[in-house]
Amino acid sequence: MTAVTTHTQTQTTGATFEKLKCKECGAEYALEAKHVCEVCFGPLEVQYNYDLLRQKVSRATIEAGPKSIWRYRSFLPVASDDVIDVGTGMTPLVKSERLARRLGLKNLYIKNDAVNMPTLSFKDRVVSVALSRARELGFSTVSCASTGNLANSTAAIAAKAGLDCCVFIPSDLEAGKILGTLIYNPILMAVKGNYDQVNRLCSEVANTHGWGFVNINLRPYYSEGSKTLGYEVAEQLGWKLPDHVVAPIASGSLYTKIYKGFQEFVKVGLVEDKAVRFSGAQAEGCSPVAQAFAEDRDFITPVKPNTIAKSIAIGNPADGVYALEVARKTNGNIESVNDAEVIEGMKLLAETEGIFTETAGGTTIAVLKKLVEAGKIDPDETTVVYITGNGLKTQEAVQGYVGEPLTIDAKLESFENALERARTLDRLEWQEVLV
């Protein structure tokens, strides 16, 4: 057994973050690689000095910063100047026209992290923060338990930073996510089991190896990276908060950290306070948080995932109870949709906005549609829907649902015939017709 190395660091003077604090019992800890409270096992969260933040940060200082998440670095738990900036963040906030019209919404925006850099998902945000922190805590090997996107991101950014990397995934992931990890040459462990089993195994490995697991012992730092999805939307809306957000829920971390991001901007005076409703999206085949919400429970009953939305298939979500709290206190909703609706959601976003998202995004769009149809989103509300991953990684999910190309001879007549038939035949019917 390898001894666990203790990684500690004294806080640099002038840094805006001060300690780790248990969200449950309030016990405080030094800024180490530690994710749970030693008293009650509640999650540890980074605490900031908001008085100092108020002095250091203004709209102007942020606007003068880099076009990446590091424009918000005073709100992120990294002390040194030597951050890993791979251009992550500042992804487009698209004003939706066609999807909005289709749904009957007047002020719909799409936060498009399908084009986040470098690996095309929101995970690049959390990993940039986690690995920057890992490096200053002295780790030379980084790791994670992943449903795919995190594996891509950890492997890529570790490669850029020159860190050794060993990542763990369920063995049944989509081919694009496996290849999109292997290309960076990490050690890739494909575990025979679902994500929750991968996660448990990684917790056990973290006990015995002195590695920096981004979503285990580095989780308090890692999860802060998701706040930038809140900051960016506020800034891109002209330093205003939206009325309503719809975001996917897997572990619940992203969803709750967007909320924290908005709260922090209010706290330091960067935006005016207002009520923002938070709605969450899950796939029916793995919807422990939506089920708890529907049944008015304050605890999560774990489930065994069975859905094509693998990137959000967490049956035992770490921040599920906090996601419930956010939804309830903001007068939001948490809904689920079945796999057929997930595919329809992916197609709808692609056909109306030209954005090819993965299954998690399909889930979120389908839940947005469901909430609108149920009258749970006011058409006048400024609504932001978060698209967190790229469809090129989960092509299997829509294979067979998007038609086939029309194969023709290189002759004008063949083209004209095909065009005529394409216009008269339903596209899916066309798949079975040879030109």
Added chain:
Amino acid sequence: MAVKVLVPTPLQKFTNNQATLECEGSNILELIDSLETHCPGIKNSLCDDQGEPRRFLNFYVNSEDIRFLDGTKTQLKDGDEVSIVPAVAGG
């Protein structure tokens, strides 16, 4: 009846920094009592005031979450592996 127990880092202060222990017990509740005998003080960390496992701790028997089995009454047999894992991880 010997059961192998995997102990998470925050609890290793009770186990002389050992990540694994051999204990006894025919179910999870008995196992927790056995752990307390071997490592005095650990039960207070494992259980809440009602004697139930803490909300943010998960127990697994041979890799299966006991919430999919019989909870704290899940039966144990010789050679089983019980893993205690803080719930807050991943995602």
